[in-house]
Amino acid sequence: MDNSIKQCLYCDKKMQGRTDKKFCSNHCRSSYHNAVYGNRTNYMRRINALLLRNRKILSDLFVLQRKGTQVPLSELYIKGFAPQHFTHQAKHASKTVYTYCYEFGYSYVGKNAVKIIQEVNIESSLL
């Protein structure tokens, strides 16, 4: 028979009482979760920071971009843009593919410039 003595998943201390208890203390619970998920969380945090930085750069340049003009790619890189990180891509009616960081997207105009756009409806930016 199960005498309902369990061990803490983190420190192996024996516990009595509620049989659904997995940890002897809040400290052990958070230490366990940090050990199991900590690296993954850090990885996601770093990616999210890069995506947010890209978004900020596109947003800033979008504001500066005059209607009908293009932004030199070098402007993005000077600010630390990381093109390998983006949220999604969408092909517009013009068959131009835009690469997005959240609601700000860009497409290449030639080799050295981009056109930046801001999407308002999320539905219209799904490929």
Ligand SMILES: [Zn+2]
């Ligand atoms: Zn414990």
